[in-house]
Amino acid sequence: MNEQAANRKIPIIKIRDFLIVSIQVDMHDRLAIELQAQILEELSQTGAKGVLIDISVLEMVDSFIGRMLSGMASMASIMDAAVVIVGMQPAVAITLVELGLEMPGVDTALNMENGIAMLEKRLESQNEFYNPNGA
Amino acid sequence: MTAAYAVKNLKQRVEKIENVLAAVAAGDKDARVNSQIEDDFSGVEFAIDLLIDDLTDELDQGEKTRKELEEKLATIQQQQQTIRQQQDDLLELSSPVTKVWDNVLILPVIGTLDSRRAQIMMENLLDKIVQTGCTYAILDITGVPTIDTQVANHLLKTVTAARLLGGECIISGISPAIAQTIVHLGIDLSAINTKATMQEAMKTAFLSNNHKSSELTHDEEESLREIK
Amino acid sequence: MFESADVVENKQIEGFSIESELDIVKARQLVRNIAKQLHMGIVDQTRITTAVSELFRNMFQYAGGGEVLVESGVHSGRNAVIVTCIDHGPGIADLDSAMKDGYTSGKGMGFGLPGAKRLVDEFQIDSRVNEGTTVRVIKWI
Numbered sequence: 001m002n003e004q005a006a007n008r009k010i011p012i013i014k015i016r017d018f019l020i021v022s023i024q025v026d027m028h029d030r031l032a033i034e035l036q037a038q039i040l041e042e043l044s045q046t047g048a049k050g051v052l053i054d055i056s057v058l059e060m061v062d063s064f065i066g067r068m069l070s071g072m073a074s075m076a077s078i079m080d081a082a083v084v085i086v087g088m089q090p091a092v093a094i095t096l097v098e099l100g101l102e103m104p105g106v107d108t109a110l111n112m113e114n115g116i117a118m119l120e121k122r123l124e125s126q127n128e129f130y131n132p133n134g135a
Numbered sequence: 136m137t138a139a140y141a142v143k144n145l146k147q148r149v150e151k152i153e154n155v156l157a158a159v160a161a162g163d164k165d166a167r168v169n170s171q172i173e174d175d176f177s178g179v180e181f182a183i184d185l186l187i188d189d190l191t192d193e194l195d196q197g198e199k200t201r202k203e204l205e206e207k208l209a210t211i212q213q214q215q216q217t218i219r220q221q222q223d224d225l226l227e228l229s230s231p232v233t234k235v236w237d238n239v240l241i242l243p244v245i246g247t248l249d250s251r252r253a254q255i256m257m258e259n260l261l262d263k264i265v266q267t268g269c270t271y272a273i274l275d276i277t278g279v280p281t282i283d284t285q286v287a288n289h290l291l292k293t294v295t296a297a298r299l300l301g302g303e304c305i306i307s308g309i310s311p312a313i314a315q316t317i318v319h320l321g322i323d324l325s326a327i328n329t330k331a332t333m334q335e336a337m338k339t340a341f342l343s344n345n346h347k348s349s350e351l352t353h354d355e356e357e358s359l360r361e362i363k
Numbered sequence: 364m365f366e367s368a369d370v371v372e373n374k375q376i377e378g379f380s381i382e383s384e385l386d387i388v389k390a391r392q393l394v395r396n397i398a399k400q401l402h403m404g405i406v407d408q409t410r411i412t413t414a415v416s417e418l419f420r421n422m423f424q425y426a427g428g429g430e431v432l433v434e435s436g437v438h439s440g441r442n443a444v445i446v447t448c449i450d451h452g453p454g455i456a457d458l459d460s461a462m463k464d465g466y467t468s469g470k471g472m473g474f475g476l477p478g479a480k481r482l483v484d485e486f487q488i489d490s491r492v493n494e495g496t497t498v499r500v501i502k503w504i
Contacts, residue, residue: 090261091409
């Protein structure tokens, strides 16, 4: 892997009130930490209320990445935002359970559609004036 | 000393025999005396060469047998692996996952549930949950009389992994014997979503689907009746 | 530490060193590919890849790097992939504790060893203070 690849950033897209992050590469530890910082920065700047992290391409989540994800959920909740992990592969889920890695505070959804519905439901119950179709 | 028993170069020839034997002992299978002289002693030299021939033949045969056994072992191991794979395939076929209604999968299990079968079932079910996007999966073990601790652990793993994926796995039809096994394992039964019958499990799944209503829709009632 | 000789005829597939974080990513992909080529099931592929990821990270974080040997061979009568990690770092003083869940080193993180052990079929570790650590994991195909 060369210097260029090492510095490649993972794109964060904002859609309505949410940030969407699609992890397409096998991350080295430093990249994972940088991503965490990037997302928190974006949350702070945009005031987004939720982050959807798509890991459908990730074939492996080890203890470091697992801790990064749950760390991010904790930090995001301080900023009043929720993190939803979507698209986990079955083999990854099984391995995480066997590793004994619990990810407290991390919500998960089978796919992006369910993830967004989950976030919207959370926002609706928090704010009775919230209109998912845009005020 | 009479001429009849005179042997030419006896000392050198004895030394040669010693050298040849030493060479063979060191691993040189081709070392032979190969005496060109014909006299009373050449009988000994010839006999030694024959002896070495027999010895090296034995060694070669042993080597050949060893190689054959190794090859046989490799073949058997390969076959064992194939058999294991076929057994797994059969196990997978014997536990079909069915989609019932919009968002609910059902996996009815009948018969002996051993560790290997539980493992296959787990992978199968989780795969189906992701493939179909169904949030609810019902694992019905009414047809399973007992399970051992390994299988109980697999079931717990299945439930935990399903949750991690973003789904929910309900286990229905737990017999009193199985309930005891699970509790003795120290597993908190409340950590697993369990229902007494498959119908109740389906009702729970349907109700969870209707976030706002605490009643089943007409069609959902129909489905439940059909299953009974 | 312990030798390849305790197993009959392992066949070496790859040997490389880990000197950076990027090496860790490359290394685990390599192990995944080898397992895949040897027709290991997909869940087992994920298990072995995750297990070695923990080991590679340990090696890099606590010893600054080390050597990795990937072999195929027969263990307990089954074809298997064998990954051996050798470092010459500080070693683990209290191995028993390190192999228990919930153990954390000074850096606030465990070694990930008990987790890695659960993911593989055989796990061997030998560590000597100030000499280094060797960990070998075996996963049947």
